[in-house]
Amino acid sequence: MPEHPPTPPVPPGSAGGERSGATDAPPAADPRPPVIDGPPVEGGRSGPADAHPVGDAGPPVFGVRPADDERAELIDALPTGAVGGQPVGADRSTLRLALTVGGLVLAVLLGFGLGRANPGPGTPSATSAAAATADHTHAPGTGAHDHGAGTDQAADSGAGGLSVSSGGYTLTPSAVEFGAGRAGEFRFQVRDERRRPVTRFAVVHDKPMHLVVVRRDLSGYQHLHPTMAPDGTWSVPLTLGQPGVWRAYADFTAVADDGRQTAATLGVDLVAPGGYAPRPLPAPAPTTTVDGFTVGYDGTPEVGRALPLRFTVSAGGAPAALERYLGAYGHLVALREGDLGYLHVHPVATPAGDTVTFWVTAPGPGRYRMYLDFQVAGVVRTAEFTVTVP
Missing domain, CATH: 2.60.40.1930 (Macroglobulin (MG2) domain)
Structure with missing residues (x-):
């Protein structure tokens, strides 16, 4: 994540530029x-x-708390007489036995609930996964991150x-x-x-x-x-x-x-609805062109490692004058082929000339499509790349 000055709230729907079509160290x-x-x-x-x-x-985190409800069910299950709620035809030993059995049932249920709420080592709960x-x-x-990267998660x-x-x-x-x-x-x-x-x-x-x-x-x-x-x-x-x-x-x-x-x-x-004819992904390439701008990058994302991707934007052989868009000088989304897993990262700081740097960690191997939004002269353009993560 980049460090940039706090930005005052912007009313929803306000435009950040008309659409057509970073330092190398992680930030604070x-x-x-x-x-x-x-x-x-x-x-x-x-x-x-x-x-x-x-x-x-x-x-x-939600746990299972059966004690009150289960106790009510057990107590209600005991036959009662008309006076004082005492068991009909039951002596003290019978009542003691019933309460003992009920206590054991409650203990088992409570233990099951605690086990679900506090899984043992190596067994992530559904809540922690979410x-x-x-x-x-x-x-x-x-700080700078690419949303969950940096750890090896199955x-x-x-x-x-x-x-x-x-x-x-x-x-x-x-x-x-x-x-x-x-x-x-x-x-x-x-x-x-x-x-x-x-x-x-x-x-x-x-x-x-x-x-x-x-x-x-x-x-x-x-x-x-x-x-x-x-x-x-x-x-x-x-x-x-x-x-x-x-x-x-x-x-x-x-x-x-x-x-x-x-x-x-x-x-x-x-x-x-309609006839769907999927388009094959373009082959991986380090450069592309959009509306007369040449956009290139160097670096390759890796699984489990945060590495820099450096993008350069030029026009007619000269560095482009990048403008701030969405509070930064570039905006990068990467989508994984197959399941369309989503990565959303921003540059780590202001650009060095025509170069914007992002720190990216791939969540898994495969082919990704990267979409770089950048703004020049008030117009937002998108450069697209295919990258393969081994």
Whole structure:
């Protein structure tokens, strides 16, 4: 993650540039991002967002607590008389035996619940796995990273966007079918564990919500910024240019009622009916051209190691004058071929001339498609690359 001066909150949907079509050492920690607070739906607070402390980013851990309910069932199961609730036809030894058996049952159930809530070494719980995969945007207070990289995890948890629900939050679209080539609108909510629409988000890299859309063959990449209504519904114009299955990624940091900030990247499939003819990925190449700009990179991502990728942008043989976009001088998304696992990284600092450096750790081997957004003269362009991670 790059270090850059705190950026004041930007109203959802404001433009960072018209779209067409870093130092070499890891940086220090990002400043805490501001919070955008949507208007309450019913009887809530209005006005500017309050400052909230940053808590743990992971979801709460739930255990099994059967004691009270199970005890009630056991007590209710004992036959009672009309006076004082005493057992009918039962002496003290019978009652003692029943209570002893009930106690043993409770002990077994309680032990089972504690075992689920506190797994032994080497056995990650479902909650811890969700927490490991949830942090795929730039959580406040973290340094340069590529969302879960740097450790060897069997489940490839360094890639985000593989689930519609993670970290206690669920992506809920209003509709998932669009006419191919027809202008439409994508509407969705982010809901919490109680199925309530979330209306408070931290502003990360100038926006409270980043939406990336791409077809399953990794073509048709779009990076969009929806706007939020008071009820927590996000909307953005969207056109799926070709028939097929598309993937939409919502990249955000939600703010809970107690101020905890949870970064997450959630994904959902969209469909454009029609004949689907997948396009093969272009062969790996270190340079490409877009709108007269030549963009190249050097470096190769590796599994489990943070390594720099250095991108250069030039026009007519001269270094391009890069401008800040989304709070930085470049924006990089990498998607893995096959499962479309999502990596979202930003440059570590201001560029050295026409060079922007990113620190990237691949979550697993395979072919990736990298999308570099950069801005020159107020226009945002995207350069695409195929890279193979051994």
